[in-house]
Structure formats: structure tokens, C-alpha cells
Amino acid sequence: MTDGTIHPGLxxxxxxxxxxxxxxxxxxxxxxxxxxxxxxxxxxxADHLNSLGLDEVRTGIAGHGVVGVLRGGKPxxxxxxxxxxxxxxxxxxxxxVPFASTVVDENYPGGPFPVSxxxxxxxxxxxxxxxxxxxxxxxxxxxxxxLFVFQPAEEGPPVDEKGGARAMLDAGxxxxxxxxxxxxxxxxxxxxxxIGYRVGxxxxxxxxxxxxITGQQVHGSTPWMGIDPMPAAGAVMTGIGQLYRQISxxxxxxxxxxxxxxxxxxxxxxxxxTLWGTIRCAVENDMTEVQKRLDTLATHTAQxxxxxxxxxxxxxxxxxxxxxxxxxxxxxxxxxVVGVDKVVPSIPTLGYDDVSxxxxxxxxxxxxxxxQDAELxxxxxxxxxxxxxxxxxxxxxxxxxxDDTLVTGVRLHAxxxxxxxxxxxxxx
Numbered sequence: 510m511t512d513g514t515i516h517p518g519l520x521x522x523x524x525x526x527x528x529x530x531x532x533x534x535x536x537x538x539x540x541x542x543x544x545x546x547x548x549x550x551x552x553x554x555a556d557h558l559n560s561l562g563l564d565e566v567r568t569g570i571a572g573h574g575v576v577g578v579l580r581g582g583k584p585x586x587x588x589x590x591x592x593x594x595x596x597x598x599x600x601x602x603x604x605x606v607p608f609a610s611t612v613v614d615e616n617y618p619g620g621p622f623p624v625s626x627x628x629x630x631x632x633x634x635x636x637x638x639x640x641x642x643x644x645x646x647x648x649x650x651x652x653x654x655x656l657f658v659f660q661p662a663e664e665g666p667p668v669d670e671k672g673g674a675r676a677m678l679d680a681g682x683x684x685x686x687x688x689x690x691x692x693x694x695x696x697x698x699x700x701x702x703x704i705g706y707r708v709g710x711x712x713x714x715x716x717x718x719x720x721x722i723t724g725q726q727v728h729g730s731t732p733w734m735g736i737d738p739m740p741a742a743g744a745v746m747t748g749i750g751q752l753y754r755q756i757s758x759x760x761x762x763x764x765x766x767x768x769x770x771x772x773x774x775x776x777x778x779x780x781x782x783t784l785w786g787t788i789r790c791a792v793e794n795d796m797t798e799v800q801k802r803l804d805t806l807a808t809h810t811a812q813x814x815x816x817x818x819x820x821x822x823x824x825x826x827x828x829x830x831x832x833x834x835x836x837x838x839x840x841x842x843x844x845x846v847v848g849v850d851k852v853v854p855s856i857p858t859l860g861y862d863d864v865s866x867x868x869x870x871x872x873x874x875x876x877x878x879x880x881q882d883a884e885l886x887x888x889x890x891x892x893x894x895x896x897x898x899x900x901x902x903x904x905x906x907x908x909x910x911x912d913d914t915l916v917t918g919v920r921l922h923a924x925x926x927x928x929x930x931x932x933x934x935x936x937x
Contacts, residue, residue: 519923522643527916534635535608541597541624543617544662545672547573550595554659561645571676575659581651589929590656590688591922593637594663600627603906618667628903629696632910640922653930665824674866690929691873693864698900699879699891701914704843705855706876712829714793715861719821720784722811729776741814742782748806755802761791789859793828829865829875834936839874842928846921880910
């Protein structure tokens, strides 16, 4: 069933396109764009896909999403969706490369913000562009269809906007043809060229929390004549640290407040304090219970300070689930790409990725690709290599990725695509 002659050709084509992939990645890294603002990124992607002579290049999907359609030259009913996210983060770039970002988005809601690809989406985009080049070059040998899915707003759009994977599905981006498999991967601070996988939830479930505490505005010199919402906000944040005790200790959960927004002034006690945060659950069914308990905590704590509170749960993202059947089918392909010793179970994470909307709907896999100067200890935990660039997690301003590893990602996309279309990578 497997054509033993095509994989060396895929490797050669990936090597040939590798310098261009690195150039794309460095360009994207230097000129990042935030969620739902990926105008130039989408243009670069669409221009390249059009240059390959694909059957279709669909643009403007759910904002700035792009989907390329490549129909193979051999008969086949399978359709694989290869996905990359394209947006950046409101994080300063301190990774120390010559092509570091100096972009500041002056107009983004809540900004201005420094902007950088501190999560590696520049790598994802460039690698999928490279895979499109490779697979377009062997289209006559492909028994089926490849969809190149470039998704905006994975990091979450502004709260009053729609965007991301669910919005792409709602827009019908993958209706015709519908995938028989969705695939993607995320760069991580693992050893360079290592593929990490988990049976079950690769990433956790997530939601955005907006918690508004309302008091009564008053001059800072006369707090007794108003109602100060700030102590209530402090008490809520302190109470959040105990929520984990109300959920099974065997189910990892985090509730994090990442941003506090006050409408007061140094001499004004403001009317409201807004807490912005996120809930992450390793077990998706825990989300409802955590939300219920957070709502109870906030409303009753606010009442104790003579304030009121409202809690909104927004941008819910389901967990990324890898079934055992799909992983059993995919592991031989992963091992063919990087070798048996470099395909390893990854440590649990409460990170999220809305690729879950694709994988959970159509079936498929989502894994990780190591891109940093690291090794694994006997427990499978990464640690920095002496003399290397260090170990920096995604969303850290110092996060970096090794350009020479990008070719591995191109090969990974190409191998998975071909092996699924020819019937090798399918669950049994």
C-alpha cells in the first residue's frame, strides 16, 4: 500500500525548499500581526499558493483565513486538511535574533501592544507553505485531495469579534471537500526534531473569563462615601487560588487572572474593576463545574464587600483529543520522519489550541515538534543543553525556534498527507 519511492522524493523537495521556508519564517517573525489583523501574512500565503497552480485558493475566510485546495492526479476519496495558525501575540520580542520584531500595534483594542511571534506561529505558517510546495510538486502521485488551512486568530480575537477555527467552520471553509483527516503540530521547547504525542487530550480545554466587580465611584479621600471594588477584586483573586481544592486533585485545573483593568485614578476610587483570565482543564467535563464555582466565589465575595459581580465565560475551546486508533495509525509515519528514538510521549500540558475544532470534527492528529537546544531527562522532561540558547516556553518573550529544524516540519506535513491519502495512515 505504501509507495516506497515517493518518500525520498518528498525529502529531496523539502530540502530544496528549506532556504525559502527559513526566509518566510524570518520575514513573518519580523513583521507579525495580531489576531484578526493578519492582512499581510494572509497576502503572503495566498500569493505563494497561487504561484503553485493549486486548484483553488480561498481567501478572506473568517477574517484573514486562507485555504488552498490541491487535487491529486490519482483516484482517491480521502481528503487531508493540513493546518497552520498564522497570528502573533501582544508580547515583546526578546529572543535576540537579527530579525526580531519591533512592531507595535497602536490600534489594537486595549493597546498599544508590542507584537511578536512568541508562540511560533511564524514557523507553523512557513512550514505549511513549504509543504504546499512539496506536495504540489508531486500532485500527479497523490490519490486524493490536500487542503492547506491557514487559520487566523488562534490566540483568540478581541472579545467583541469572532474569529478562529470555529469561525472558519461556520463559514464553510472545509465543507467541500470535507476532510477525512485533520492534522497539525505545534513547535515547543523540546529537543530539536523530536515529535511529542499524547493518547487522549494533547492539549486541555479552555475558556476566557471576564469578571466585573462593581462598587460606587468616590473621591479617594472619602472611601466611606462610596463603595471600593478593589478590595473585593483582591479577595476574589485570593479565593481563586483555593478553587483547585474543590475539584478532584487527580484532574489538573488552572484558573489564572492575567489582566486587571481599573477605571479609577490615583485619587479616585473607580466604579468597576474588571478581571480578565482563563480557565484550563485537563478533563473537559470539569469545565462546567469550575465555571460554576468561580461564579459562586465572585458573586458572593463581591457581596461580602457590598459590591456586585458579573462573570462571563467567553471563547470556549474544546480539548485537542488524540484517539488511540489515530495515534496507532500515525506513529509509524512519525517514526519514518524523525526516527523511532525521537518520537516520544510528551508531558501533560494545560495549553490549548483551537485546532481541536478541526481534529474533533473530522478525526485526525495533533502533535508537537521540538525546536530548542534541549535534551530529555529520564522522566521525559526537557532541560537546556549546556552552551545552548536555553529553554523558553511558548508565550515567553525569549521563546525561540531553530531554523534548521523547519525542514523536519515540512517533511512531517508531506509524509502525513501522502500516507493518509494512500490509505497507510488511517485508524483501524
